[in-house]
Amino acid sequence: MNKQTLFVTLTAAALMCGCQSSKVKISGRFIGSDAKNVYLENASPLKQALIDSAVLGNDGSYRFELKGVSATPSLYNVIYNGERIPLLIAGGDRVTVGSVGSVVRNYTVEGSAESELLRQFYQAFVTGAQRLDNIAAQFAKPDLTEEERKTLVEEYTAEYYRIRREQLRFIIENKASLAAVYALYQRLPGDRYLFNGDSDVVYFRTVAEALEKSYPDSPYLPSLLAEIARMDARNSLTSQISEAGYPDLELTDIYGKKIRLSSLTGKVVLLDFWSAELGSSNALNADLKEIYKKYEDAPVGFEVYQVAIDTSKPLWINAVQEQQLPWVSVSDLRGRGSSALGLYNVRKLPANFLIDKEGTIVARDIYGKSLEEKLDELTK
Template sequence: MSRETFVVLCAAAAAMCGCQSSKVKISGRIVGTEPRNIYLEEVTPLRQTIVDSTVLAADGSYLFRLRDIAASPSLYNVVYDNERIPLLVEGGDRVTVNSAGSVVRNYTVEGSAESELLREFYQAFVVGAQHLDEIASRFAEPNLSEERHRELMKEYTNEYFRIRREQLRFIVENKSSLAAVYALYQRLPGDSYLFNGDGDVVYYRTVAEAVAERYPGSPYVGALQAEVARMDAQAGLASKVSELNYPDLELTDMYGEKVRLSKVAEGKVVLLDFWSAELGTSNALNADLKELYAKYAGRGFEVYQVGIDTSKPLWITAVQEQQLPWKSVTDLRGRASSALVVYNVQRIPANFLIDREGTIVGKNLYGRSLEEKLEQLLP
């Protein structure tokens, strides 16, 4: 399963400005095992952190108390015997989590509507994944006949698609629930996509719209919309490349006007440059680029610079203070920008040099190496 990606969707839940906060109580009993440590894990944008721990009492009971918890649901895991029980809790919740025997397979939740709904999906999903593992282990049977191999393949395939159908059913039927957001990001072993690759965007968009209606202003909405934008960008990448030899972009400048990369690049050698005012390391690189721009702009050189930022005032201030003379644009999505996905940019700064024929002829060229390439391309 892919908890890492879902972590990003919990980003602002615990840090929303102006929201009320209160106490949360998580308690219950875990029976049928020897008393041992039980942990409470908080899921944040950057990591999963153990925030509390205790030892089960003789009767298997435990208690966690949290303070200053946001009114908007946040993700926590109750961790016991290397198994995780996910909870979506909000300020004021009094949650009871009980289990007997196998923790994940048998746990129950009361006192949190979102957590109860999440249990409905998660428990069945984990049980199904464990069943798949059990079937897969049988392929190692000694002297496995061809007929037995076919039987196991059929059994595995049937179970695999049964789980996926149930996952889809849960998401569609509970599209306005935050539990559906969690379900979107769970993967069976070997899965890169939820159902059929690019078509997944339909489910992400459906959930994003439904959650926005039920929880106006929820931080999950923005994260889901960014995911939809990335998937849309990837879906359209092939057609854009076939038409232009490079992926086209259309982003907004500081005046709110849409600026298309292909329009800027018409008849020009263009540098597509990715930078960030928020990183604070752009001044020197932009200063060098300004010198090259002054030297070659008259010969047909242009720059289309994409700001990977989230603060519009900070980005505009940097553009104005540095007196950047070229096309400066952004979508204000920071690292969630679809432009990064389209060009597979892993780190900032980065750039791509596109010649007059629309071919990408250089990548991450700076200073002298960029100037040498411009001399070759510009008469």
């Protein structure tokens, strides 16, 4: 999992800041592993670079000393046994970092308020992500009963949304901290957005406004404002596209390939929203497969761009393969948080939109005989 993502780029200005500099000491003990070395990493604008290393003493102790560190906190990682501990370090800090046993689950921080706040978010977030991985791994077990599969789906979904709620709660409650900036950029596996794509700008703007008061000279602030400007511009473009025709989508199929809805221009397209978790999905897809087959040789091509509103990748892939769905199957694995739902104002499932070869939406929520009659007209 990428623990820094875009947050890493926010350190660029910090490295050039002319603020007062001073020494930093980082020390502590790591107990419970055979690893003998500990490393210190600095997050630079373009990459993460190791800047120091130390051999643990017989009691597991280590020590780093840095010079010329800015008074404005910037991101460092202490790396032990292959795991990273993120720290927000400012000149003059005397920080103690250590753990007994699992590094991520058990590490403690003293001497840096921002680093301690970051620990509270980071440990909970990573631990939750590990729980999701463990639940997902259970889908690979042979001979799972339908009841066991349903239970796993419920557990995965509940944990996923719990993590997301806690992440957003942390950001709002600690909006004036640099730890909130770090939390803004963290994503669960398969997530592209913080919450709901277009609405993410609300959280970025909330943190930026708070930082203007708590860290008015922070180099992170202009970076956040630039990100907000990009989001506003993107949202404005999406709005223009919506008025001109249909909102375009670019989502990932079961093989990891990104497919644009607009790549099907020239064909009649059924944009279909469904969920593998819905008990009616098998029957609906079975009916749609019959219609799909009927028009496979029509003069004007017909295609289905089916968006799964799910959070469990194993469940989604399993449903696509078991039902042998022959069309374009995509998902962003964000469930009800999918930005596609907002773009098309979908409030309940199933839902669909029929788009003609010119790219005009000609029908919504059309099924069965009504869909066939409309396809007879559009595919001539």
